[in-house]
Amino acid sequence: MQADNRMIQRLSVALLLSVSALSGCSGEKKASAAQPSAVNQGNFAPRQSVVATPATAYRPIDVTGGATLTGTVDYDGVVPRDSVFTVPPDQVGCGQTITDHAVDMSGTRVGGAVVWITDIRTGKPLPIPRRFELVNSDCILSPRIQAVFAPGTLNMSSEDVAMHRNRIVNVGTGEMLGIAPFNDNGEVVPFDHLLDKPAQLEVNCEIHPWTKAYILVFDHPYFATTAAGGTFSIDDVPPGTYHVRAWHPVLGLSDQTVTISGGQSATLALKLSGKQLPAAETPAGAPTDTGARK
Numbered sequence: 001m002q003a004d005n006r007m008i009q010r011l012s013v014a015l016l017l018s019v020s021a022l023s024g025c026s027g028e029k030k031a032s033a034a035q036p037s038a039v040n041q042g043n044f045a046p047r048q049s050v051v052a053t054p055a056t057a058y059r060p061i062d063v064t065g066g067a068t069l070t071g072t073v074d075y076d077g078v079v080p081r082d083s084v085f086t087v088p089p090d091q092v093g094c095g096q097t098i099t100d101h102a103v104d105m106s107g108t109r110v111g112g113a114v115v116w117i118t119d120i121r122t123g124k125p126l127p128i129p130r131r132f133e134l135v136n137s138d139c140i141l142s143p144r145i146q147a148v149f150a151p152g153t154l155n156m157s158s159e160d161v162a163m164h165r166n167r168i169v170n171v172g173t174g175e176m177l178g179i180a181p182f183n184d185n186g187e188v189v190p191f192d193h194l195l196d197k198p199a200q201l202e203v204n205c206e207i208h209p210w211t212k213a214y215i216l217v218f219d220h221p222y223f224a225t226t227a228a229g230g231t232f233s234i235d236d237v238p239p240g241t242y243h244v245r246a247w248h249p250v251l252g253l254s255d256q257t258v259t260i261s262g263g264q265s266a267t268l269a270l271k272l273s274g275k276q277l278p279a280a281e282t283p284a285g286a287p288t289d290t291g292a293r294k
Helices: 002-025
Strands: 067-074 083-086 097-100 104-106 109-111 114-117 130-137 140-142 145-149 152-158 164-170 176-182 188-195 199-205 212-218 223-225 231-237 240-248 252-260 266-271
Touching: 067 114, 067 240, 067 252, 114 145, 114 212, 114 231, 130 145, 130 212, 140 212, 145 152, 145 223, 152 164, 152 176, 176 188, 223 231, 240 266, 252 266
Parallel strands: 067 266, 130 152, 145 212
Antiparallel strands: 067 109, 067 231, 083 097, 104 109, 114 223, 114 240, 130 140, 152 188, 164 176, 164 199, 199 212, 240 252
């Protein structure tokens, strides 16, 4: 009997150690650990957002006579070359150099530009809430540009053995919304309330300054990201006249108006200007980014 009791105790200890080890190896961190420790901590100077705050809420309806809006996005100016960064010797896990490929083009056609209807307030229902991904891979954030809808969850993760400290900033307000720290590969930081309203977000890394990503958040489903050949398609658009915008973080934006007639497809050719929106005025007393981070 005594031997049996000792055996049961050993099995119990082994089970507890196994559970503890599994818990310790979990790659997912609590989102609360990734939030700034104080309100407005680390704010940046606000800039004019390409995604405007809507005056009224988007309202789903049964679309009658919906049509498809298709088109292309072009840029015929001077295209910036890829940037090559030398990695400091003390930053392990990224290799010796990083090539930042900021623009995808085929001829004059632009891939990875975001196109959306800016003033649509009724239309097809939003898809069910879902998770969107942003990954540190080879010390570059991927995807570099993405458009998402609210509400949604952003899962930030790392596939690198390098350390990262990603910060997420709301461009229009300058507020730093969250920090995602990574010490090794396989880690995940979920943000459940980050994508809760229309906004232009920028993500970078405090440790690797070349690392950048851009997220446009919409409260409606009428947006698209251009394919490698610069084409886009937005379906089931209700009849009406709308303002359409195309944007790329490097190549600027383009605005046009389109009229959708019942059941008749429409086509737009959008040409990026090479210019971004002018900087927003900084309110008196507002914090500005000094570049220093603890």
